[in-house]
Structure formats: structure tokens, C-alpha cells
Amino acid sequence: xxxxxxxxxxxxxxxxxxxxxxxxxxxFAIGVFISVSPFLGFHTIAALxxxxxxxxxxxxxxxxxxxxxxxxxAPVYGFGLWIGLKIYGLSNTIPDISWGSMKIMDIFNYLKxxxxxxxxxxxLLGLVVAVISYFAAEYAVKRYRKRKAAKNTTGTA
Numbered sequence: 001x002x003x004x005x006x007x008x009x010x011x012x013x014x015x016x017x018x019x020x021x022x023x024x025x026x027x028f029a030i031g032v033f034i035s036v037s038p039f040l041g042f043h044t045i046a047a048l049x050x051x052x053x054x055x056x057x058x059x060x061x062x063x064x065x066x067x068x069x070x071x072x073x074a075p076v077y078g079f080g081l082w083i084g085l086k087i088y089g090l091s092n093t094i095p096d097i098s099w100g101s102m103k104i105m106d107i108f109n110y111l112k113x114x115x116x117x118x119x120x121x122x123x124l125l126g127l128v129v130a131v132i133s134y135f136a137a138e139y140a141v142k143r144y145r146k147r148k149a150a151k152n153t154t155g156t157a
Contacts, residue, residue: 031064084121
């Protein structure tokens with residue numbers, strides 16, 4: 001229950017930012033795109049750098065960046081790989097691997113045909129999810145502000 005309350009608190013903090021709904025939604029959506037991007041290990045650095053370069057809302061972009069987390073990596077990247085395999089027309093079967101005689105270089109050779117499908121599929125998935133996230137975030141911010149304004153006007157009467 002503690003985690004749920006913390007997430008709810010961060011969500012309301014995002015909705016309450018003193019910025020336009022467009023700017024918050026755009027920052028959040030770019031963060032979501034970064035979170036799905038295949039460049040693991042660089043998400044936080046990329047988000048902060050992009051926020052700084054384009055003067056985006058740092059809180060919103062970071063919230064978006066952390067929507068994909070260790071609990072969701074496998075399904076998100078698995079789906080991105082699946083999309084990439086479909087685009088490339090490749091079979092999504094797992095190659096036969098002789099684990100007993102496996103060497104580090106063998107891993108790279110087995111994974112090599114999956115590299116570009118993973119990159120392309122993850123970027124395409126990120127683009128689709130970012131567009132959806134933009135509209136959802138803008139709607140949520142506007143709705144929250146409208147409710148808050150209505151509450152403030154009825155509370156003062």
C-alpha cells in the first residue's frame with residue numbers, strides 16, 4: 001500500500017506542476033519514449049540532457065522515463081523485439097543454443113540477427129506509446145486542473 005500511495009503522490013505532483021498542460025504532456029511523452037528506447041543504461045542521462053537542451057519540464061520527463069522499470073523491462077522489450085521481427089519478416093523462434101560449450105563471443109553471434117529488429121521495434125513501440133502518452137497526460141492535467149478550479153470556487157462560496 002505504501003508504494004501505491006507514493007505513486008499516487010508523484011502522479012498528483014506531476015498534474016500540479018506550474019506549467020502548461022501541453023508542456024507537461026510533451027515532456028512526459030518524451031520521457032515515455034526514452035523509457036522504451038533500447039539504449040539501456042542511458043535513460044536518465046538522455047532524459048536530463050534532452051530536458052536541458054529543449055527546456056522541457058524535468059519532473060515530467062523523469063516521471064515518463066521511469067514508467068518502464070525493472071518490473072516491466074522484459075514484456076516491453078520482448079514486445080519491441082516481436083514488432084521488429086515482424087517488420088523484418090524474421091521468425092521469432094529462439095535459436096538452438098548448446099549451453100554446455102557456450103563462450104562469450106557465441107552469445108554475440110546468437111544475438112546478432114536480433115539486434116536491428118530489437119532496435120527498430122523498440123523505437124517504433126516507443127513512438128506509438130509516446131503519442132498515446134502525450135494525449136493521456138494532457139487530458140489528465142486539464143481534467144485535474146478543471147476539477148481543482150471547480151473545487152476552489154465552490155469551497156470559497
